[in-house]
Amino acid sequence: MVAKTLEEILQAEHPTYIGGGTDIMPLLKNHVRDDQDLVFVSEVPELQGMEHKDGYLYLGAGERLYDISVSPLVKEGWPAIAQAAGATASPQIRNIATIGGNIMQDRRCIYFNQSRYWRSGLPLCFKTGGEVCLQIPNSPVCRAIYYSDVATALLLYEAEAECMENGQRSWIPVQELIARHSQANGLACKEHLPVLVIRFRVPEAPKGEKSGFYKYAMRATIDFPLINFALRCGGDRPARIIAGAVAPEPVVLEETAKLLENGQSTEEEIIATCEAELKKLAKPIKEACISPGLKRDLYRQLSALLPLRENKG
Template identity: 35%
Template sequence: MEYPTTVEDAVALLAKHGDRAMFLAGGTDLLPNMKHGLFEPEVVIGLGAIEDMKGIRKDKDGSLHIGAMTSLTEVARSQLITEAAPALAQAASVVAGPQIRNMGTLGGNVMLDTRCQWYNQSHFWRKSLGYCLKKDGTVCHVIEGGKKCVAAASNDTAPALMTLAAELHFLSPSGEVALPIEELWKADGTWNKNVGPDALLVSVHLPALSGPHGGAYLKLRERNAIDFPQLGIAARLGFAEDGSIFEAAVAATALGPRPILLQSTTKLLAGTTPGESNFEEALLELCAKAHKQLSPLANIPGDETYRKRMVPIFLKRALVLAAQP
């Protein structure tokens, strides 16, 4: 175990040990995965001693800076976040249970591995099934004949951050990169990110929003006390002075390998006013569109038909909540 105290040292250590090493933040996902034999790093680089990666602040331009090592509990309770980015505070507040949120970090949540009911199992269990192509095997048990892993992005904060147009600041051996969060993901459940495992997520930036905004995150899960999402939907609405909507964003998680930002939401909702019939009509149209576009797979527990039926219901509820800034 290595304990660097600067981001530069953390990146240099990972480069030195190569693919034998992994970053460890709160360890709430990595450690169970190591116990299951899903990851077998020989060196673990603990990020807990890097003070520069902790805390939340408001910058002069009104944007929010959140260190990647800030705990989910702090994100959920921060007044800066609850006021400026309620969907993110709500998403952080429903990750797992309280103990895990105290240890788990925002960075670890963004960089979370994808999940699958055929993969997140003990070695014994996976071996008896003949493994799968994400680890040690050659077949996919979700898509018959599938050549690509479709394990699900299951991070609750991802859709909230997408509706907030968050920017992710990485440091890797090739330098610093600022990536719009929408560009982080790719549709490959084996590794669903467009940065390599040697990239350290240093901080998350939320741009300042103009005018009043409302936001919400709703999560479908079996047990509210602890479970991962079976579906997660985040919504954000921006309001003009007359109370009408001028901007809207909706994103979903726990479907396929990447969280999805729904297209044309502003086009559909702009100019409508919550409480008036034009808002209700636009909601119906958006919900029908989302129901067509968002299709859960048999990759995580929870019947896919039921999860699909819940898409428009959760979307409508999230938008109605976001309409109360």
Template identity: 40%
Template sequence: MLPNNFTYESPDSLDQALNRLMTKEDVILLAGGTDLIPLMKIGVKRPSCLLDLKKIRSLKSIEMRKEGLFIGSMATLDEIGRHPMINRFLPALGHSARSVASPQIRNQATIGGNLFQERRCFYYNQSEHWRKTLSPCFKSGGAVCHQVAGSKTCRALYYSDTAPVLLASDAQAEIFDQKGFGILPLREVIHRHVTDGSEKLLLTGVLIPILPAGAWVEFFRYSLRAAIDFPTVNAAIRFSPAPERGQ
């Protein structure tokens, strides 16, 4: 099906984007679009305004700070997978970024979009005509979960490949919401996203703190197909050596 009518805006600055986001209704942020556009085509997402963030250069930065490594939310997964500084500082993050989908999709998809992607289930990610054959689910405003029969809550799954590594690394999220600018644990921001996706929030980037000496993170992924597929299981582990006595 064709997407509904909507306006398209492409602000040049972060201030412009925040002003539009906070003052307009039914606004959806557009990053790479690899998750959003297919959802619009099947009628799951019906924004009145698309706010494209591609012109905001500050959201694409990758830099070392005294606190750790900062990655802007509009950095693409391809850039993250190939970036020498990222692969020296946290190789597991480069590994997780390279595991996503295909080269074409990684070229377009961003880390912000990967972290803020919609949860998926066999009911929600179908055409509007298909969904009308069943009663609306929790995620669609109804009162049933078709993913897990009898569940009292939505059981749609969250498939981010980069999130496990960032969570294991105690990453912080730099965000703007209706309260203004804030730096919060990434796990808190992801929880807010998956439990209340309607909140007006713009992720400017993630800050990965410097790990203690001897610590490391590893990423594991299993999917049913070797070709393009969503993961069956994503996992990241972190090892930190025990502090020596007296420290």
């Protein structure tokens, strides 16, 4: 069903909400998901629009990544979001992919994102309905990685999401939404969070704050991130650093951010702290084109954002 109103969306009994379909369609094709009641939501007016109002940027969950990446409003006030949207996937995908779908995208793993034939030679794992993780056999949970680029930027600015769940509409921190989504998304392929994301709101930055997003990928023009970072500093609220594509959800680098506060730390001290903090917080697994060992070498890539400290960004 292509929904035109919020009421139409709510009529579906066991809905799976579709934004652009770029993430879910390959999963349906590979039979790792078998959702039946597909509800296309991006044309619903409540899920559209980009607006700066009452100290917040409001972004409809149905907004396309391309439109967000070129929006003068977003680029000016929340640059990391525009940069992350513009660095996601390829131009063709950004033209139809939505920010809601980007945040609610499936976690990925080389044992999961495969055809049914490929998977038929292996036992089921947590994410396909079994009781073991093929990546980390002694892990009690699925360790598939969450690769959203835009999530890293939304968490940087402590964004919230307006969601509809059980008929109730409420605002929750995006960090909490992703934590719940990540948990449900690793349980079994047939499970997903029964939540409709309507829009996001992002507080405006204080004067003098600098922020940005950086992504490292094998091929910058299409690939998922091997790692991404978002960083803010220089305003009158605490500095903050987020790293993505390193665990089942983005991680907040609190110890490293503290070094940005004092203004005395050298670049090498900050990078070394980032590396040490990520060694504690990240949960690397075997990925299509990188081993956990090589992934750890990328923890130093935060250096790409450190020029923001000197207002060069």
